[in-house]
Amino acid sequence: xxxxxxxxxxxxxxxxxxxxxxxxxxxxxxxxxxxxxxxxxxxxxxxxxxxxxxxxxxxxxxxxxxxxxxxxxxxxxxxxxxxxxxxxxxxxxxxxxxxxxxxxxxxxxxxxxxxxxxxxxxxxxxxxxxxxxxxxxxxxxxxxxxxxxxxxxxxxxxxxxxxxxxxxxxxxxxxxxxxxxxxxxxxxxxxxxxxxxxxxxxxxxxxxxxxxxxxxxxxxxxxxxxxxxxxxxxxxxxxxxxxxxxxxxxxxxxxxxxxxxxxxxxxxxxxxxxxxxxxxxxxxxxxxxxxxxxxxxxxxxxxxxxxxxxxxxxxxxxxx
Amino acid sequence: xxxxxxxxxxxxxxxxxxxxxxxxxxxxxxxxxxxxxxxxxxxxxxxxxxxxxxxxxxxxxxxxxxxxxxxxxxxxxxxxxxxxxxxxxxxxxxxxxxxxxxxxxxxxxxxxxxxxxxxxxxxxxxxxxxxxxxxxxxxxxxxxxxxxxxxxxxxxxxxxxxxxxxxxxxxxxxxxxxxxxxxxxxxxxxxxxxxxxxxxxxxxxxxxxxxxxxxxxxxxxxxxxxxxxxxxxxxxxxxxxxxxxxxxxxxxxxxxxxxxxxxxxxxx
Ligand SMILES: Nc1ncnc2c1ncn2[C@@H]1O[C@H](COP(=O)(O)OP(=O)(O)O)[C@@H](O)[C@H]1O
Ligand SMILES: [Mg+2]
Numbered sequence: 001x002x003x004x005x006x007x008x009x010x011x012x013x014x015x016x017x018x019x020x021x022x023x024x025x026x027x028x029x030x031x032x033x034x035x036x037x038x039x040x041x042x043x044x045x046x047x048x049x050x051x052x053x054x055x056x057x058x059x060x061x062x063x064x065x066x067x068x069x070x071x072x073x074x075x076x077x078x079x080x081x082x083x084x085x086x087x088x089x090x091x092x093x094x095x096x097x098x099x100x101x102x103x104x105x106x107x108x109x110x111x112x113x114x115x116x117x118x119x120x121x122x123x124x125x126x127x128x129x130x131x132x133x134x135x136x137x138x139x140x141x142x143x144x145x146x147x148x149x150x151x152x153x154x155x156x157x158x159x160x161x162x163x164x165x166x167x168x169x170x171x172x173x174x175x176x177x178x179x180x181x182x183x184x185x186x187x188x189x190x191x192x193x194x195x196x197x198x199x200x201x202x203x204x205x206x207x208x209x210x211x212x213x214x215x216x217x218x219x220x221x222x223x224x225x226x227x228x229x230x231x232x233x234x235x236x237x238x239x240x241x242x243x244x245x246x247x248x249x250x251x252x253x254x255x256x257x258x259x260x261x262x263x264x265x266x267x268x269x270x271x272x273x274x275x276x277x278x279x280x281x282x283x284x285x286x287x288x289x290x291x292x293x294x295x296x297x298x299x300x301x302x303x304x305x306x307x308x309x310x311x312x313x314x315x316x317x318x319x320x
Numbered sequence: 321x322x323x324x325x326x327x328x329x330x331x332x333x334x335x336x337x338x339x340x341x342x343x344x345x346x347x348x349x350x351x352x353x354x355x356x357x358x359x360x361x362x363x364x365x366x367x368x369x370x371x372x373x374x375x376x377x378x379x380x381x382x383x384x385x386x387x388x389x390x391x392x393x394x395x396x397x398x399x400x401x402x403x404x405x406x407x408x409x410x411x412x413x414x415x416x417x418x419x420x421x422x423x424x425x426x427x428x429x430x431x432x433x434x435x436x437x438x439x440x441x442x443x444x445x446x447x448x449x450x451x452x453x454x455x456x457x458x459x460x461x462x463x464x465x466x467x468x469x470x471x472x473x474x475x476x477x478x479x480x481x482x483x484x485x486x487x488x489x490x491x492x493x494x495x496x497x498x499x500x501x502x503x504x505x506x507x508x509x510x511x512x513x514x515x516x517x518x519x520x521x522x523x524x525x526x527x528x529x530x531x532x533x534x535x536x537x538x539x540x541x542x543x544x545x546x547x548x549x550x551x552x553x554x555x556x557x558x559x560x561x562x563x564x565x566x567x568x569x570x571x572x573x574x575x576x577x578x579x580x581x582x583x584x585x586x587x588x
Contacts, residue, residue, distance in 0.1 A: 051423040073425065081423040087416035089344055091351040103340050104424050106332045132351065152424070 003062070004029045004156055004187050005050060010059035012045055012211075019045040021211035023059070027189060027204065032182050034202035035191040038298060042211035043191035044084055047160045050189065051081045064155060080105075080154035084161050086145035090134040094125050094144050097133060098151050105152030112151070119147040123177055139170025146177060150186075157181065159190040163197060175200055196295050199223075207305065215305045226304040230296050231279050232266040234289040241265060247282040251275070263289070268296065268304075334433065337426040341434025342441070345408070349442050355404075359446075363400070364453050367393050370516055371457050378517065382550035390451075390459035391471070391542035392515030396535065397450045398443045398479030399510060402486040403503040405439045409490025410499035413588070432585055436483050443479035447472060463548040471545035474566060478538045481570045484577035491584045515539045518554065534569035541566040 005027040012020040019042045027033045035043050048054045050063055052072040060067070066074040088097050095116055102112035120129045123143045133141060142162065149157055162178065163171040178201055182188055192198055198205045199219045206216045215222065233248075235241050241258060244265045248256045253275060254268040269275040276293055296304070349355065370393070375385040412418050412431075421431050451459075451472070461468045486503060493499035510516075512526065513535035519527050530536055541562035543551040552558055 048419070051419070053419055053422055076423055077425045079423060081420060083416035083419050085416045087420045089348065089417070091348040092344060096347075100340050100344060101420070101424070104332055104337055104421070104426050106425060148420070158423075 034198035037208040078155040080149035082149040086141040102151040236287040337430035338433040342438040345438035390454040399506040406486040406490040406503040481573040488581040537565040
């Protein structure tokens with residue numbers, strides 16, 4: 001298998017901060033890689049490095065076989081970047097934005113026009129194509145930004161937190177758009193803070209923190225290590241928290257976590273359907289506020305994979 | 321090495337990319353009517369204050385105050401539009417437009433070239449508006465049309481020179497607000513020049529600075545070219561003196577700030 005991204009020992013410092021601290025990562029062609037990590041983990045720095053926008057302090061980074069330092073121009077011809085903020089021009093229409101990027105990607109006028117039209121159709125923006133982007137919603141801007149990164153027909157698409165700040169519906173629409181691209185053979189490297197996003201879109205997930213890789217694997221491999229979904233029970237009275245925990249311990253799922261302060265007990269389960277039934281039976285008679293079955297949060301994944309919480313969590317605790 | 325066969329896309333020429341970037345920059349100005357109207361009204365108010373409030377207190381030999389003032393007002397308009405230019409450059413950096421451009425296969429310098437082109441065109445438009453307002457409040461040309469056009473051309477050149485200073489500010493500022501704040505430094509500089517009052521009326525130590533700083537040369541060359549002999553007499557030098565001084569300053573500013581802006585852009 002040929003490698004699309006090959007990073008060895010990348011380091012990048014900003015003053016005292018080590019944004020990348022010996023990061024190793026390989027991505028094969030034909031894959032969708034999700035870089036998952038909390039705020040400040042170094043995701044944006046890595047994506048910008050792949051896009052030839054960061055001067056690395058150390059390490060070797062090859063994209064599509066080209067060294068980002070020596071062959072930056074060649075790398076730029078195969079990648080496209082949709083950054084953390086939608087870089088579309090509010091004072092231009094959707095169509096004008098796309099035609100501009102297409103022209104800048106080396107297309108002539110006719111071909112820029114047709115590729116802009118086809119991107120607008122594909123992302124369901126045809127109706128608003130000739131309105132100023134100023135009037136677009138956040139979700140529409142994101143889609144347009146994604147579209148703008150496609151008009152040059154890149155081999156590798158870089159998406160930095162593509163759905164952060166979007167409402168749930170726009171988020172799903174954007175996921176669909178990304179999946180469709182992948183179906184057409186574009187490789188994607190995306191960053192996210194959401195486990196479900198990585199799970200939904202990626203064939204490989206790389207978890208990073210403090211500029212280093214913490215864990216990597218396919219979503220199902222990682223889930224096995226983390227343990228499927230989480231059942232969380234919210235007790236009405238504090239005295240019941242321990243009783244619930246005890247009942248769950250007997251079911252022998254996984255490690256049971258107690259949080260007396262919020263009166264919550266959680267446990268990770270493999271086969272969510274039947275185990276939820278068992279769990280409910282086990283706590284029958286205890287007054288409950290709420291029971292939920294959910295994806296593990298990023299902090300729970302970190303805890304399961306590394307045995308220590310994320311930096312974010314530490315911070316939260318220190319503050320609260 | 322399977323990827324060595326990876327299709328290498330096209331590269332875009334400097335001309336096309338510069339024009340595309342300039343077009344975007346101009347559309348951004350043109351499609352923000354609030355900005356245009358506010359800017360014009362502000363300018364006009366500023367002019368009216370000087371013309372009718374201070375104008376009465378200032379009398380000059382051989383030349384009316386409005387004819388003295390307007391060259392100052394028109395010339396310094398390129399500095400005031402520079403504040404906007406610095407802000408927009410910082411915005412393009414902050415909002416990811418520059419990142420997108422840098423990840424595209426275009427010559428690196430096309431961003432700066434496109435900005436300089438668009439802002440210079442925008443300045444030229446601003447100069448025409450300022451001149452129009454000037455005529456409306458009584459400004460007249462007392463030389464040849466050719467000289468007046470030469471003055472206008474020089475103002476465009478001054479705007480182009482200062483553009484590099486403002487691009488550098490925008491690149492260094494970090495945020496658009498900071499860029500705007502830093503660019504406001506042009507205010508004291510215009511007041512410490514011959515733009516609104518003759519340098520001769522200032523205290524000696526200030527005259528030493530005001531008489532030699534670039535804005536004074538640029539304003540006075542426009543005075544000499546539009547007002548002819550009375551202006552030459554008042555300013556104490558021939559038109560040729562002001563032309564060469566203004567051109568030297570223009571070249572000097574480009575020679576210093578264009579390379580600095582390019583360096584800063586390459587670095588960041
Ligand atoms: N231009 C910069 N100047 C100073 N510090 C930076 C800069 N870019 C990133 N950092 C720091 O590097 C670390 C990693 O940042 P980043 O890559 O943006 O993380 P993420 O995208 O995962 O949130 C953070 O601590 C951030 O504050
Ligand atoms: Mg980020």
